Amino acid sequence: MRASFTRHRYELPTLGVFFALALVELFAVHLLIALWSPTAAWILSALTVLALAQIVLLVHGMIRWPTHVDETTITVLHGRRSRVVVPLSSISSIEEVAFQPEEKGPRTLRATVLAQPNVAIRLSAPLQHGKRTLSTITMRLDEPAAFLATVRARLAAE
Numbered sequence: 842m843r844a845s846f847t848r849h850r851y852e853l854p855t856l857g858v859f860f861a862l863a864l865v866e867l868f869a870v871h872l873l874i875a876l877w878s879p880t881a882a883w884i885l886s887a888l889t890v891l892a893l894a895q896i897v898l899l900v901h902g903m904i905r906w907p908t909h910v911d912e913t914t915i916t917v918l919h920g921r922r923s924r925v926v927v928p929l930s931s932i933s934s935i936e937e938v939a940f941q942p943e944e945k946g947p948r949t950l951r952a953t954v955l956a957q958p959n960v961a962i963r964l965s966a967p968l969q970h971g972k973r974t975l976s977t978i979t980m981r982l983d984e985p986a987a988f989l990a991t992v993r994a995r996l997a998a999e
Contacts, residue, residue: 913930936989
């Protein structure tokens, strides 16, 4: 049985603020720069529209692709192209890490955009992800307690 866990509740308000600020910036900068150079104003406006599109795609990805837990794996989807499949057998520990110093480094995948991670998956065997070798995956989930309970139940059943 597959369980899904969302991760957008904490990040959407911040992304909404960035979107609103980019909209204001789009019009204000366009008007001010257009007084100096209309061509530069249109170029900057196009870049701002691209940034707005990136924010919309990021929000869409967060809502559409949650983290999944099935019988043998955890699938962490970070954006449209980044998918990490973690076998339950390679997990050494899984814990809630809210309000703790954040773990950083090349061997840590931070699968959250703006929010502080609240779940850490520590691996017993390194996991290859593209050119990186991962030993820890951190992420921000909307319901970390339910995620931890589900994963721990699956680990106990193995």
